[in-house]
Amino acid sequence: MRYKEYNTNNVLExxxxxxxxxxxxxxxxQEIVEITGVNRFSLYHxxxxxxxxxxxxxxxxxERYGKRKFEIxxxxxxxxxxxxxxxxxxxxxxxxxxxCFYIHIGTELADEDPKIKELIRTxxxxxxxxxxxxxxxxxxxxxxxxxxxxxxxxLFCTSMSFCLIHSEEKKEYHIANGIKxxxxxxxxxxASS
Amino acid sequence: MPQVLNQSxxxxxxxxxxxxxxxxxxxxxxxELASCLDVSTxxxxxxxxxxxLFLDSIKYYTTTFSDPFLKQLRETSTGLNSLRNFxxxxxxxxxxxxFPKSCLMVNTVVELRNTNHEIVKRYKSYFDxxxxxxxxxxxxxxxSGEIKYSDKKDIYAEFLLGIIFSMSILYxxxxxxxxxxxxxxxxxxxx
Numbered sequence: 001m002r003y004k005e006y007n008t009n010n011v012l013e014x015x016x017x018x019x020x021x022x023x024x025x026x027x028x029x030q031e032i033v034e035i036t037g038v039n040r041f042s043l044y045h046x047x048x049x050x051x052x053x054x055x056x057x058x059x060x061x062x063e064r065y066g067k068r069k070f071e072i073x074x075x076x077x078x079x080x081x082x083x084x085x086x087x088x089x090x091x092x093x094x095x096x097x098x099x100c101f102y103i104h105i106g107t108e109l110a111d112e113d114p115k116i117k118e119l120i121r122t123x124x125x126x127x128x129x130x131x132x133x134x135x136x137x138x139x140x141x142x143x144x145x146x147x148x149x150x151x152x153x154x155l156f157c158t159s160m161s162f163c164l165i166h167s168e169e170k171k172e173y174h175i176a177n178g179i180k181x182x183x184x185x186x187x188x189x190x191a192s193s
Numbered sequence: 194m195p196q197v198l199n200q201s202x203x204x205x206x207x208x209x210x211x212x213x214x215x216x217x218x219x220x221x222x223x224x225e226l227a228s229c230l231d232v233s234t235x236x237x238x239x240x241x242x243x244x245x246l247f248l249d250s251i252k253y254y255t256t257t258f259s260d261p262f263l264k265q266l267r268e269t270s271t272g273l274n275s276l277r278n279f280x281x282x283x284x285x286x287x288x289x290x291x292f293p294k295s296c297l298m299v300n301t302v303v304e305l306r307n308t309n310h311e312i313v314k315r316y317k318s319y320f321d322x323x324x325x326x327x328x329x330x331x332x333x334x335x336x337s338g339e340i341k342y343s344d345k346k347d348i349y350a351e352f353l354l355g356i357i358f359s360m361s362i363l364y365x366x367x368x369x370x371x372x373x374x375x376x377x378x379x380x381x382x383x384x
Contacts, residue, residue, distance in 0.1 A: 023219045
């Protein structure tokens with residue numbers, strides 16, 4: 001058995017920052033060759049094309065970074081505090097890249113690339129499912145977890161875009177405000193049906 | 194310079210704006226920009242730079258696509274329902290591609306963040322005018338008794354500011370009915 005001279009995940013890991021910084025269109029294959037040290041032929045052989053590299057990079061991002069952040073939602077504690085920690089985990093100033101790679105790439109490409117659209121849909125559904133699981137444990141939200149989860153996903157999309165230009169204080173305020181508005185809502189059965 | 198002879202600067206900005214809207218700032222090369230504007234690359238290097246065209250594209254976007262909607266919103270007398278109509282119009286524009294890709298301001302926030310001082314100034318005036326328009330509507334809804342908790346005006350305005358951002362992602366993956374239902378529910382938080 002012949003081992004590849006490079007590790008696929010290490011190659012993809014190196015692609016995250018360049019796609020993040022320059023966008024998909026702004027990144028050339030030549031730059032990917034330079035940053036990964038893998039030649040064009042091998043890249044195409046492994047990933048088919050530049051799109052293929054991006055799709056795999058997104059999956060690696062979720063595996064290595066996203067999942068760990070989603071796990072915050074399973075923590076014990078007051079739900080508003082846990083949610084605040086979850087959203088802010090994407091926006092910490094010590095994070096090399098603030099925001100969410102999926103929202104970033106989705107903003108650029110989801111309109112014209114059906115595969116990206118599908119990846120964003122799957123990503124946000126998985127976030128929604130994780131939120132629902134958590135909301136089911138709360139007295140206030142357990143009878144309508146879908147409703148609250150839908151709007152907390154909306155707040156996620158907002159936080160991963162709008163908050164990118166906010167100061168630390170403004171970020172915290174915007175997110176806390178959003179959580180409060182959503183969780184304060186009492187749904188009666190007529191409204192939820 | 195014969196290449197630009199028959200085009201006014203405003204016409205160039207209009208074309209550039211359409212290109213930046215779909216491809217973003219970084220995704221447009223000088224060559225592509227020149228070819229879209231039907232000028233030589235030296236015009237972009239020496240006369241109308243990419244940065245200059247981009248800044249003016251943002252200005253063009255604001256005055257053409259955003260200000261008229263906001264003016265209409267401020268002048269309405271139907272309270273929260275006018276917000277509903279405003280967001281429904283936005284959904285239609287996104288889905289029928291009158292807005293070819295999201296909102297140019299939102300795209301720019303995600304792509305360029307705070308890296309350009311001039312653009313940061315544009316964000317501020319754009320979001321200030323959005324917020325003040327929302328507040329005009331909230332004030333009317335408060336005086337008509339439509340909003341119970343008048344002390345929450347600022348909280349609601351901040352919450353409403355987020356909607357164009359969440360819509361800018363959600364329209365890409367949800368059908369019209371789901372988006373409208375989402376807006377209805379978002380507005381139900383204002384009580």
